[in-house]
Amino acid sequence: MDNLTLGRHISGQFNAELESIRNQVMVMGGLVEEQLNSAIEVLSSQDMDVANKIIDTDKSVNSMEVAIDESCTRIIAKRQPAASDLRLVMAIIKTITDLERIGDVADRIARTVIENRNKKSPPLVSMENMGRHTVKMLHDVLDAFARMDVDAAFKVYQEDVKVDREYESIIRELMTYMMEDPRSIPQVLNVLWCARALERVGDRCQNISEYIIYFVKGKDIRHINHDEVRDLLSK
Template sequence: MDNMNLNKHISGQFNAELEGVRNQVMSMGGLVEQQLNDAIDTVHDQNLEIARRVVERDVKVNSLEVSIDEECTRMIAKRQPAASDLRLIIAIIKTIADLERIGDEAKQIAHMVIDNANKTQPPLVSIENMGRNVVKMLHNSLDAFARMDVEAAVKIHESDKRVNREYESVVRELMTFMMEDPRSIPNVLKVLWAARAMERVGDRCKNICEYIIYFVKGKDVRHIGSDNLQSILDE
């Protein structure tokens, strides 16, 4: 086999490895999305069986992160990637870390449902609405990651402002509820932590969008602010 054919073989094999890892990321993302969706469902229907299942499945999310991270480390050591290949692997490593943390947030929400079962707590309609929005944000972020769509990433990044406003509104509602009924404070605090977990999911989705921009454009946009992201598309 001559050198040209050997190089093609190695490149093709590396591409297959990269594609395999991307598929694993999407599988992990699908599981995390299901975890978050189930957790939000339990806020509405108070299904303790599903809430417990969310808590139990978090182990699988953690295992996937470790497995993908190890595969990425192996590729870096073996293939010594450069340019866009290296950016893709770095983006994957960062993305799975955020997905794992979103899984933790889903578990936190499920724990709130379990701990507050049959106890006095505030109306949860606002929290449910906020939860539906972060589920949609996660779904769109994963879709943008699958396509490495920078335009979509910028739009999703911007949508986190809505989640932040909803969180601030929920906090005000919960503070009012605690002042009106001080006996509810322990349970309301757990609801507040669940709302904070949802707000953090929005932040994690923003991070994933930033990794997409980093891979496609080769620019680290973590600290430039949402208002300046649109200019990245024009470069």
């Protein structure tokens, strides 16, 4: 990233502003990653203290999104960035939105665990596995963002297909569980919501991958298939 945008502006203050925002995004990303990881753990541990901590952490994540967004707005108004600088600021604005939404997923999972404590729930092994997969995706895409690494971003981009398959498998398991025990339907619906939310985390990690590619390559890869993206990146 440094070679692409930082260290080449006449204004040293502009460089400092860009570096500061990048660092803030990484801090926010680390907090969201910790939040999501804890949410996956609390699915099995049913630890109410951890669940409440996740909910409290979401307030910090929300505050960080607002602060970074305001910093980006000031840069646009003051510096009037163009070309790669503008792409960087836009990528940051979009990235923090997706990070905040991932934090919301962790928050909702924690609240679901609290609301359904001491109630019988379907086995959660498959969902925990998918959750671990999404945590790994988030970790890897944040690492790719820190380095603005297109190859690493594309690997994360491709992982979303696997998460979608895991989600479909979980849906089939939950349908079977409901048919075998109709009394479990209310609890199954709660688990189903959590599974859907985790599947969306995979989508949001894929979004962040797209922003990285957009910044580095100047190409918008939304709404095109994987083969076309691969061909585009190989040029």
